[in-house]
Structures are given as C-alpha cells and as structure tokens.
Amino acid sequence: MSNQNETSLDKEKQPDLKIKVERKEGEPTAAFKGASWAALLVGVSAYLIGLFNATMQLNEKGYYLAVLVFGLYSAISLQKAVRDKDEGIPVTSIYYGISWIALIISISLMGIGLYNAGSIVLSEKGFYGMSFVLSLFASITVQKNIRDTQRAKERN
Secondary structure (H helix, E strand, O other), rough: HHHHHHHHHHHHOOOOOOOOOOOOOOOOOHHHHHHHHHHHHHHHHHHHHHHHHHHOOOHHHHHHHHHHHHHHHHHHHHHHHHHHEEEEEEEEOHHHHHHHHHHHHHHHHHHHHHHHHOHHHHHHHHHHHHHHHHHHHHHHHHHHHHHHHHHHHHHO
C-alpha cells in the first residue's frame, strides 16, 4: 500500500512532459496563424451573412460585395508593397502609390455607401463597418504570416 502511495506522489511531482514543436526563426506561432485566419473568416463570414440577410436591393448587395473584395485586395497589395520596400525589394513608386490610393478609395466607398444608405439602420451600418475593418486587418495579418512562414522555410 505504501509503495502505491509513493508511486502516485512521484507522478504528482514530475512535470508533464510536452513535446515542443520547434519553429524556425521568424516564423509566426501556430496560435497567431490560427487567430489571424479565424479573424479573417469571422469578419468575411459575418459581412457576407449580413449581406445575404439584408433587405436591400440586389444592386446594393453587389456594391457592398465589390467594395469588400476591392478592400481585401488593396489591403493585401499595400501590405506587400510596404514590406517589399522595407526589405529592399524593388517596388515602383507607381505601384506603391496605386496601392495606397486603392485602399483609401475602398475605405471611402464603404464609408460613403454606408453614410448614404437610407435603407440600412444605424446598427447595421456599424455592423458592416466593423466587419469590413476586421476583414481588412485580418487579411493583412494572414498575408504577413504566409510570407513570414515562407521566408523562415527558405532560410533553412
């Protein structure tokens, strides 16, 4: 009986041995990658579900869908151009400028569209605005994670 107690006490004293997954230098953690993808999926899904359930006309829904796609593309494009410039990869000033202008236009189109939308109540406007911003931010983060992971793999 005493051997059994000693054995159980020894097990309690020993720390749990966990297998540590080694990351390459500069690679984002799995948790950060997962959180980034989750934020992107939540933002885009919420936006699209809200758009699908909206009572607005089909041409209005198309407008908001196009603004989302344009915003996501322009945000990723700008992030890539900024990072390329920072890392010494050549980026033309025209592309860099167009990337900035495209992002500003997409955000402006969203703001102007929501401001002038008479058929949408204020709470829905806030919902679309927040899911749009979440989607833009998450798309930038996902793109950054993909690039960091690729760079870490290339180093080794």
